[in-house]
């Protein structure tokens with residue numbers, strides 16, 4: 001959707017690129033052999049322009065009636081000026097574009113097709129922030145697997161996911177694409193998603209290449225304003241923001257996308273420290289790096305280079321292999337090579353990395369192997385995929401409040417379904433919804449009907465973001481006919497995501513006032529929240545009888561929500577981002593430091609606000625169930641352990657309620673004394689377990705000294721001897737502690 005807005009830039013870039021048709025002779029420089037003779041043979045035949053073509057990625061258009069191929073694109077493909085395309089999908093479209101590449105170009109190098117398959121291709125799963133709340137790594141992997149299978153059958157080779165940016169600021173709209181605020185959980189989810197996308201390996205027709213993004217620290221724009229500057233200490237960066245990218249690379253992600261922001265004063269797109277020192281030297285990354293959109297051109301606006309040509313030189317020298325959309329490489333790189341500002345060896349290196357993946361995909365043997373109508377037909381929106389989407393969706397929902405056990409509803413209760421999101425479909429598939437369509441989505445109304453809970457009355461009440469209250473009367477009339485009100489409120493899908501930062505992260509418009517009016521009827525009100533980020537909802541928390549956070553839960557949203565409301569599924573999700581009480585608390589996150597004057601309610605001179613609590617409304621890790629769980633006091637296999645040894649923490653967990661249920665048991669550590677200040681809590685392990693009512697299980701967690709390691713004062717990663725408190729509980733705010741010492 002956003003790409004339509006960008007299409008003017010595209011046309012401009014394409015026109016410019018078409019002026020560069022002149023070919024030069026194949027390079028004379030001796031390339032450093034890769035060990036793959038196919039690559040070396042091909043590289044030796046390529047002109048400089050053809051090499052730069054492989055380093056160039058453009059978007060195609062997608063108009064309401066379907067895909068379009070402008071002559072500009074065709075010419076760029078034909079002349080070898082463009083080796084990869086994005087937003088080009090579906091079997092016929094990719095086959096046609098691929099045909100031009102392999103039949104009409106001099107070297108017949110197949111195209112690479114990329115796309116933002118973020119939480120599903122056609123069968124849309126919950127937004128990643130929602131999926132993360134499931135704490136179910138198998139489910140998250142399955143979701144990526146299905147997305148890859150559908151996408152690959154539609155001709156795609158490459159997804160611009162997973163997005164692994166740590167998000168501690170809910171004003172930033174893109175927190176919806178990530179896993180939340182915690183580094184440990186973020187790493188595990190990054191790995192699961194890479195495994196899901198890449199399946200049994202690149203080259204299989206149900207796998208797509210993963211692209212870990214946005215490297216690096218894009219999730220920390222100052223003020224939560226998208227595209228803004230990032231500034232943080234290296235310690236903070238390495239400890240909290242960097243690990244998920246590394247985890248994704250080590251899980252096998254074959255490509256990396258450089259972020260728009262600067263890091264330590266240098267835009268990531270031109271940042272050798274990030275792209276060479278950390279990525280290649282420290283992590284031994286072997287794949288290729290692509291810009292985020294016009295990231296190269298944007299370095300001019302960042303003010304680190306005078307013009308696009310210099311930006312291209314900086315980018316290629318820093319380690320950017322592929323230029324997305326900006327056409328800087330295509331316009332200027334040949335000139336830069338001729339002037340000696342860029343070495344041919346640098347170009348060759350980038351082209352080798354790109355060709356290596358095309359070979360690995362098997363495109364030289366069969367360029368059409370991914371565009372397969374039969375496979376697409378069999379997999380896209382198949383009943384199994386929809387069932388998986390429903391399952392992941394219900395697992396991702398978080399029960400925030402449930403006063404007097406108003407939930408689950410029973411089928412005899414008369415329901416009034418009210419709210420601007422009661423019947424919508426487009427919003428439910430959320431932002432970054434790939435090729436998904438609202439038309440395939442199950443609305444909340446339909447979900448309730450399917451579950452045999454047909455509402456006695458339905459009313460919108462108000463729009464999502466208007467103050468107009470003229471619909472309240474109809475909503476109150478609807479409520480009057482019912483025993484219970486289900487109120488579907490939240491954000492519109494385009495209120496979170498890219499370029500959707502919000503200074504007021506409330507439930508917008510008259511929606512809160514609608515709740516107040518409905519509450520005044522005395523009927524119990526169950527709020528079903530649909531949104532892409534943590535919101536400030538203290539008024540809703542005060543007034544609603546129950547609150548179910550459903551995020552934007554995808555194609556099967558309505559059925560999944562009905563499963564939870566009816567009790568067919570007992571909610572088990574836990575927040576992976578704190579919900580602030582007010583924007584003034586932001587950033588608020590669980591793993592903060594103690595500070596020299598830790599919060600003390602009885603002392604003014606401690607770190608606090610004079611007008612608001614320090615704690616968020618709902619903390620990281622929080623979420624209720626229809627049953628209750630009791631944790632015993634954790635015990636340690638030994639009170640002291642040495643480097644190289646492991647220690648086992650055990651805890652008894654009992655389902656003390658009346659229904660079976662799943663619980664996410666979370667283990668946190670607190671390093672009491674370090675050479676540098678340490679957080680009051682750090683997640684180090686978790687388990688999602690199912691317990692029958694009345695059942696008790698003993699959970700065990702094995703930790704090694706690595707789990708107690710951090711960047712010490714000398715910036716070396718390792719552990720220090722000392723005492724640690726370990727807690728195990730159902731959220732980040734429990735206090736049953738065992739103390740252990742590392743000798």
Ligand code: BGC
Nearest residue numbers: 086116160213214292293498
């Ligand atoms: C976004 C990326 C996305 C790219 C291509 C950019 O604007 O920041 O996340 O992959 O567009 O659509």
